Amino acid sequence: MKLNFDIKVLKKIDLNKVPRWAKYTIMFGVPTVVLVLFFFMGYQPKSEEIKKLKKVVAQQQSEIEKAETKLRKLPELKKRYEEVKGEYEALKRQLPEEKEITNLLKEVSDLALGSELSIKLWKPGKKKLHQSNIVYEIPVRVEMLGSYHRLGQFFSALTDLDRIINISNIKMEKPKTQGREAILSISFDAKTFTAVPEEELKKMKAKKKKGRRKRRRR
Template identity: 60%
Template sequence: MAKKVKIDFNRVPKPVRYVIAIGLPLVILLLFFFIYYRPKSAEIKALKSEIQKQEQEITNAERKLAKLPELKAKYNVLVMELDDLKRQLPEEKEVSGLLKQVSDLGIESGLVINLWKPANKRVHSSGILYEIPVKVEMSGSYHNLGVFFSKLTTLNRIVNLKNIKLGRPRPSGKEAVLQIALDTVTFSAIPEKELKKMKKSKKKKRRR
């Protein structure tokens, strides 16, 4: 049977008693700090940081959600504008008919077509359209030219006139006749298959 050990603190020297009285609570306090408080404090700090992060994400999500109706409205407007633009763009097979229509309008306006020279189509800077330019030389009066420009605005297709050059007018009967040079440019949507080929070609060039 184990014997009970009794310590008579009265016999313990005073300095030792002071050390025990002060040191023991200090040891307990240090053990509490390192074993319990410090890990819990780090855990609390990490949780606070995570909460702040989640709060920021919630705030950002709420801002985006508030803008959602506005973004949807803008998107719908852009879709409508794109559909309207597509309706104004002829398919490539329709371009020759459109160009003939432009030529006929010039003749109907009293202009004489001296040159009608289509150039090779080229890809528009947008990357989704073909530009089909035609070099045109005509002769007629200012009035005839004004009528021609007015008739072009009635077309339901997009036709641009560029590089317009007017020569010196020459008297011809009651009106002065001038030489007119310009570039007629119309557009057609690039077919989906060709767009895919062009994108693949660009990717290959980037890899080189």
């Protein structure tokens, strides 16, 4: 805002003839008006603008700090990714392909027979997707007869297999004496795993992604 004053007009005014109240008005009123005009037309807008800019600067500084933190952690994250990837590949090598499952189960059965155990039940179950969504579980319910020593040999041989075999729900009945050996009946669940084929993984991921989009639209 630009104010224009004519100094000649001011010189023509006889201050002695100006009433006292007018003098006080000029002395205190004019500076007050100037200050008010300065506050509302200059200082306040600039102050609000400065506050907004400070807020923007603070936000940008926060984003920069977060980005710098991520950049500092990037080498560590890459290293961890490679480690996990290596662990996954090593684990995957221990998982038989689906076409190998029959041979693996036969190998386990042969181990039992080789340990001179009598197989009473060998019942493969249906494969089901593991909660990890990257492998299938293939269970087998097993019942067999044998001595403590023979059973120990069998379970020891299982641990030497290259493939993963989990044993759970082991139940043993009271042993019965046959000749010089104590024969017991044992039942358990054997479980092996096979990796989900890459094509199936892609389909599952696409289906999951599609489901998320539908939920968002609702």
